[in-house]
Amino acid sequence: MTRSGIARPLRDGALLAIDQGTTNTKAMLLDASTGLVLAEASAPTSIAFPAPGWVEQDAERLWTATMAAVDGCLEQQPEARVVGIGISNQRETVVCWSRSTGRALGPALGWQDARTTAWCADLLEREPSAAQTIRQRTGLSLDPMFSAPKFRTSIDAAVAGGADPTDVAVGTVDAWLVWRLTGQHVTELGNASRTLLLDLASLAWHDDLLSLFGIDAARLPEPRPSDASFGVTSTRHGRLPAGVPVLAVLADSHAALYHHGCTTPGTGKATYGTGTSVMSPTKDPSAGPHGIATTVAWHVGGAPTYAREGNIVASGSALDWMASTLGVPEGTAGGAHLTALAGEVPDSGGVCFVPAFSGLGAPYWDRSAVGVLVGVSGGTTRGHLARAALEAVAHQVTDVVEAMESDGSARIDTLHADGGATASGLLMQVQADLLGRPLEVASSPAASALGAARLAAEHLGVATPPAEPGHRVAPHPPTSSDAGAARRSWRQAIARSRGLTVSQTDPTLRDETIERNDP
Numbered sequence: 001m002t003r004s005g006i007a008r009p010l011r012d013g014a015l016l017a018i019d020q021g022t023t024n025t026k027a028m029l030l031d032a033s034t035g036l037v038l039a040e041a042s043a044p045t046s047i048a049f050p051a052p053g054w055v056e057q058d059a060e061r062l063w064t065a066t067m068a069a070v071d072g073c074l075e076q077q078p079e080a081r082v083v084g085i086g087i088s089n090q091r092e093t094v095v096c097w098s099r100s101t102g103r104a105l106g107p108a109l110g111w112q113d114a115r116t117t118a119w120c121a122d123l124l125e126r127e128p129s130a131a132q133t134i135r136q137r138t139g140l141s142l143d144p145m146f147s148a149p150k151f152r153t154s155i156d157a158a159v160a161g162g163a164d165p166t167d168v169a170v171g172t173v174d175a176w177l178v179w180r181l182t183g184q185h186v187t188e189l190g191n192a193s194r195t196l197l198l199d200l201a202s203l204a205w206h207d208d209l210l211s212l213f214g215i216d217a218a219r220l221p222e223p224r225p226s227d228a229s230f231g232v233t234s235t236r237h238g239r240l241p242a243g244v245p246v247l248a249v250l251a252d253s254h255a256a257l258y259h260h261g262c263t264t265p266g267t268g269k270a271t272y273g274t275g276t277s278v279m280s281p282t283k284d285p286s287a288g289p290h291g292i293a294t295t296v297a298w299h300v301g302g303a304p305t306y307a308r309e310g311n312i313v314a315s316g317s318a319l320d321w322m323a324s325t326l327g328v329p330e331g332t333a334g335g336a337h338l339t340a341l342a343g344e345v346p347d348s349g350g351v352c353f354v355p356a357f358s359g360l361g362a363p364y365w366d367r368s369a370v371g372v373l374v375g376v377s378g379g380t381t382r383g384h385l386a387r388a389a390l391e392a393v394a395h396q397v398t399d400v401v402e403a404m405e406s407d408g409s410a411r412i413d414t415l416h417a418d419g420g421a422t423a424s425g426l427l428m429q430v431q432a433d434l435l436g437r438p439l440e441v442a443s444s445p446a447a448s449a450l451g452a453a454r455l456a457a458e459h460l461g462v463a464t465p466p467a468e469p470g471h472r473v474a475p476h477p478p479t480s481s482d483a484g485a486a487r488r489s490w491r492q493a494i495a496r497s498r499g500l501t502v503s504q505t506d507p508t509l510r511d512e513t514i515e516r517n518d519p
């Protein structure tokens with residue numbers, strides 16, 4: 001567990017922000033009246049890959065890592081009076097548990113878990129109209145990343161293992177944490193909108209969707225607004241006392257958007273994590289352009305805010321792979337090493353790297369795409385390969401932004417950037433150059449936790465100061481070795497990854513292949 005803290009006296013109580021992520025849980029304690037961070041701690045989760053395409057997490061460990069991080073904060077501020085909790089969490093991952101014992105009935109199935117690919121394909125074969133129904137009602141594509149097929153698999157496994165069906169509860173990670181903290185079986189609307197079961201218009205589970213996936217609504221949590229009451233801690237959990245209210249819950253990517261103050265169309269952010277989520281608010285809840293999801297960003301003050309989103313499956317993981325493949329010297333951070341190598345060359349020397357490790361996500365949604373490295377010659381150096389990895393991340397984000405704006409939606413003038421990989425100044429510069437617009441790079445890597453804290457503070461009636469300004473990265477003026485040529489090479493590489501021609505890979509074209517892959 002890692003910890004850091006700033007000791008100072010508290011007058012008005014403290015807010016506890018929890019960000020439960022794929023690789024760790026972060027917790028933060030903030031002064032409830034000023035928003036100043038008083039203590040931070042984190043604790044690792046566990047992740048297992050028991051079969052190709054399977055990604056499991058220990059559900060109990062998600063909880064214990066959360067409590068370890070919370071304890072780590074409270075230990076640094078023993079006098080703190082916690083007046084409320086804000087939660088942000090990894091999305092789509094599902095947990096199945098027993099209502100009577102409160103214990104998990106199996107592993108959590110992670111958001112990257114693709115074991116339901118065949119199940120989804122069967123559903124489409126049985127009911128060809130399902131893709132359309134799902135997209136119109138939920139704003140999402142039928143893909144194993146989303147929760148419903150995993151809910152179904154988890155419930156079936158629990159019942160096959162002897163569980164009483166009426167005792168089985170399922171939920172996304174927010175629901176699991178809230179259940180453990182307060183005993184309520186509830187979920188937040190932004191999280192619920194990632195399950196393939198929530199109707200974006202009525203903001204309720206929809207019977208047609210429940211029946212498509214064969215899920216009994218009684219197994220599911222009750223969806224609630226992001227600033228609803230999620231109950232109070234039912235008992236003492238470690239150093240966290242009983243009676244503390246959960247004031248706000250947001251899905252992690254949505255919480256980062258909230259933290260940046262991106263609340264209106266024309267604003268947007270990219271979170272550079274294992275994958276990358278590019279998100280921008282919209283007033284239009286209808287299905288977006290091909291490959292782009294529509295989702296509930298949050299439901300605050302009695303009204304929903306919707307967002308368009310593109311999920312890139314491999315970005316940080318692509319950088320990690322390239323860093324370890326090129327040999328990270330002992331004691332060196334992979335990202336820093338890769339950036340240093342990439343900085344040795346002015347460009348990638350014609351090399352393009354498409355990290356389609358498990359197919360491609362937005363805007364292509366082609367699970368059959370394969371990873372490719374093209375343009376390698378006898379003159380290719382480690383620097384060129386490192387540079388191609390950084391460019392791969394930036395190209396994928398550019399693909400998503402272009403797809404998002406392809407239906408005439410408001411242009412994102414400045415893209416906010418957060419997440420671990422933003423530490424690479426070179427990546428940020430390449431990103432600004434490819435997009436041809438400035439980036440606003442967050443000063444804190446904990447945008448999601450801060451977003452949840454901000455909403456919790458607002459629930460208490462405290463107006464929090466705007467996010468601390470980060471630093472701005474302006475695009476270089478276009479030159480002859482311009483972004484256009486780089487984009488053309490990238491499109492060719494994408495075509496090779498997908499086994500298609502360049503024109504077929506344009507996500508804005510409604511060709512037969514895109515129809516097949518992006519319901």
Ligand SMILES: O=P(O)(O)OC[C@H](O)CO
Nearest residue numbers: 021022090091111273274
């Ligand atoms: O745990 P993270 O930060 O990689 O976020 C996971 C996303 O919420 C998945 O959609």
